[in-house]
Amino acid sequence: MKHDRTLTNAAPPMFPNFLEWAKETGESRDTIYEIEKVATRLDLTEEELDLVPADLGYFEKVIAASAYGAVSRSKNLDTARKRGNSRVRSALQRFLVAHGHDTPDTGARASYDKAIKFIVENEGFVDSGALFTTSTHRPFLLVRARARLALPDLDQAEFDRLWHDATPDGRKSLRKFAQRIVELRRGHNRWPELAGLLPRQDFVVPAASDRARRIPWESLPADFRADAEEVFRQTLRQPADMREWAKEQMRLGRSAIEIDAEIAARVGDKKKKLPKNIETALAGYRQATTWLLRESHAPETGFAGLGTLRDAFTTDALEAACAAQIARSAASPTLKDADESSTLWSRFTNLTTIARHGLRDPEILARIRLVRLFHADYVLSPIEMTADAEAICNRLRKSPHLAAAFVNAPARLGDISTKELAAASTDFAKDRALRLSACAAAYAIQVSRALRPANLFMTRRRATPGCPRNLTWIADREHAEIRFSGGEVKNGETLVVNVLGDDAKVLWQWDKVDRPKLMKLRGLDDSPYLFPGTAAPRLRKSALNLPGGCMSVASILELWDLGDRQLGLGLTPHQCRHALATLLLAVKPGAFGTVASVLANTEQVAKRHYGKDSGEAAAVAVRAALLERHPDIFSRMQRRT
Known part of the structure; x- marks a missing residue:
């Protein structure tokens, strides 16, 4: 886990010190329980609590954002989580x-209270005055809770x-806060009561420190791009x-031996597996x-003087890119550890393919291989990445009620939505x-047949020119079929999802009733x-x-959060x-072929992800626990498969 590595060098105090202090100073029983959770x-x-810094x-970044279902079975987990976080935070x-x-003090908080009170009293429909x-x-609420200075x-x-x-x-709230401050400071003549309560300056939103600088492809020189x-x-x-x-080379008079040799050189020693999606491959390159x-190119200098793609493949550039990738991961608690991420594998795979089949340059190919060797500990293929799968299996094994929560998620969220919509008085x-x-x-779709997120959120409910629909209602409220052609699926296989019964009712409610609203x-x-917005597909x-x-x-x-x-x-959607x-392995232990079929993977991948003790053995443990606590759950799962 990320915190295992980043906390060992963290300065005290640590959470055991905090817990001991809470008990010694007479903090409430509920607060102590929340700290222990x-x-x-x-x-x-x-x-292992001594790995967690106080x-x-x-x-705020790690603990408050962590899942709460493993420590509570409250009917309103969101409220329980907020209440628990508030107790620990205070x-x-x-x-x-x-x-x-240094922490936020009462005097600083009071300055926010005054501004918030004035704004709340004057909120509403601007058209109505x-x-x-x-x-x-x-956005002021978050700043009030975290800031050490008065507003x-x-x-x-x-x-x-x-x-x-x-x-x-x-950060989304802080971005809105910065925008609000600009708007309120510009309109100070319209509400003088608020002017004296606002900060004396506007705020610049920092660039994200744990994300790489974005370089749009169009920002590169035209000659280089060509x-x-x-x-x-x-x-x-x-x-x-x-x-x-x-054929063209033969018409030009070249010998068959020369043409055949060049084709062999272009294909390479190993049989090349052609990509099934050209646009995805181009995006990766x-x-x-x-x-x-x-x-290798600083932001202030830009890409002036950038020549050809061949010139970019230097050993220094490869080394610098790898070092920066590993450093970003090490510095951020929100990114995966570099030795648990497939990012470097993906980058090296694309660069190797370009060097072998595009540039056809043995020297560049050797450079890439050597730099890859230098960082071999961090080059992890997706097939080797079982940490996510093992973590999910372990979580379900330790907390079987979470499995029931997953299976019943569509109905539970649907009920909450219906009740909140009936009680809603504001937009x-x-x-x-x-x-x-x-x-x-x-x-409802994911528990029926868990899709890759790119397919789930690109599901189309009607056709457009040159693009067929995915969703078809076989029987209203009872049976929906979602079909993806091979060109839409990562591995090129046709994929069909059948949403039935109660899950179909939930999907119908969204598709036909709530989506138009x-x-x-x-x-x-x-x-x-099916999930509309204003963006274009990536x-x-x-x-x-x-x-x-x-x-x-x-x-x-x-939305998912x-x-x-x-x-x-x-x-996450993918972890579903x-x-x-x-x-599925709890229903049918060892049935990796079934798992591969349902997830549209190969049986080899299914075994690598779920074939260890944390897969099959965990599934047996989950099955026993679930049968004891939720005797009807497997009859429902059998109907899904």
């Missing part, structure tokens, strides 16, 4: 004050500290292209190229309830996607003319595949 939330034993920044602040550390739109005050004294340095310690959701695209075209030369090239250029509340319905629909509420144009499919109108990656993550807070599972595989 931290180890389980982070999948640590009590003895630090507010770490608490006690941690008192603990740090007692040990001489309100000064501010609904929820203008919300008028808040400066860029303190804002940077808040940003560094914040979760992705917290050269690179030609190399990529040579790399992706298909058999039909090779045949046409060979471009991404690997910008990754290679990022560290914000209605939007939240409708997004919960969308998440319930996503889960959300689109109207958000003012969205008509979209063919990776175009060569066989399809994918339209715009889908959800952005950020919106997808926000909203649902996961109600379930407490701590699963691991959860479903574990449950």
Whole structure:
């Protein structure tokens, strides 16, 4: 785990010190219970709690964001999680004050209270005379809870500290806070009561420290891009292209021996596996190229003087790119450890393919192999990446009720959505309830046959020119079929999902009832996607003319997180595949062929992910526990398969 490595060098105090202090000073029993739950939330034993620093920044970024379902069976997990986090946060602040550390004080908090009170009293519909739109005050709540300075004294340095310690959701609030401050400071003449309560400066949102500098492909020099695209075209030369090239060379008078030798050289010693999706392959080559250029070209100098793609493949550039990738991972608690990530494997695979089949340069190929050898400990293929799968299996084995929560997720989220929508009195509340319905629909698909996220959120409910629909209702409210052609699926296999019974009702409610409401509420144009938005697909499919109108990656993550807070599972959309595989092996121990078929993988991959003790043995343990606590769960799972 990330914290295992990053905490060993962290300065004291640590969480055992915090827990001991809480008991000695008479903190409430509920607060002590919440502190003791931290180890389980982070999948640590009590003895391993000394790996967790008693630090507010770490608490907000790692502990507060961790799954809560393993430590609570509350009917409202989101509320229970917030309440538990609040108790630990408040006690941690008192603990740090007692040990001489700077924390938010009461006086600083009061300055926020005044501003928030004024804004709340004047929120509403601007068209009806309100000064501010609904929820203008919300970003101030996070800053009030975290800042060490009063609102008028808040400066860029303190804002940077808040940003560094914040979760992705917290950074979204901080970005909105910075925007609100700009708007409020510009309109000070309209509300003088607020002017004296605001910071004396605007804030600049820092660049994300744990993410690499983004280099758009279009920002590279045109000559370089043209050269690179030609190399990529040579790399992706298909058999039909090779045949046409060979015929052309024969017409030009070259000997058959020369042509045959060049074809053999282009193909290489090993049989080349042609990519099934040209556009995805091109995107990978471009991404690997910008990754290679990022560290060898400083932002201030840009890419002036950048020649050909061949010139970019230097040993220094390869070394610098690898070192930067490993350093980013080591410095961030939100990124995977470099030795648990397949990023370097992906980059080296693409660069090797370009060097062998595009540039056809033995020297460059040797450089890549050597640098890959130097960093072999961090070059992990996706097939070897079983840590995620093992973690999910272990979590289900230790907490069988989480398996039941996963299977029943669509119905639970659907019920919460219906109740919240009935009680909603504001557009914000209605939007939240409708997004919960969308998440319930996503889960209805995932528990039926867990899809890769790219397929799940690109599901189309109607056809567009050059692009067929995926979703078809075989029987209203009872049976939905979702079909993807081979060109849409990662491994090129046709994939069909059947959503039946209660899950079909949940999907119908979203598709036919709640989806139109959300689109109207958000003012969205008509979209063919089951999960509509305003974005364009990130990776175009060569066989399809994918339209715009889908959800952005950020919106997808926000939507999924909203649902996961109600379930407490701590699963990502992709990790649902691991959860479903574990449950299938619980129903049929050792049935890796079934798992491979359901997940649209090979049996070899299924065995590598789930064939260890943490797979088959964990599944047996899960089965026994689930049969004892939820005797009907397997009859439901059998119907799914």
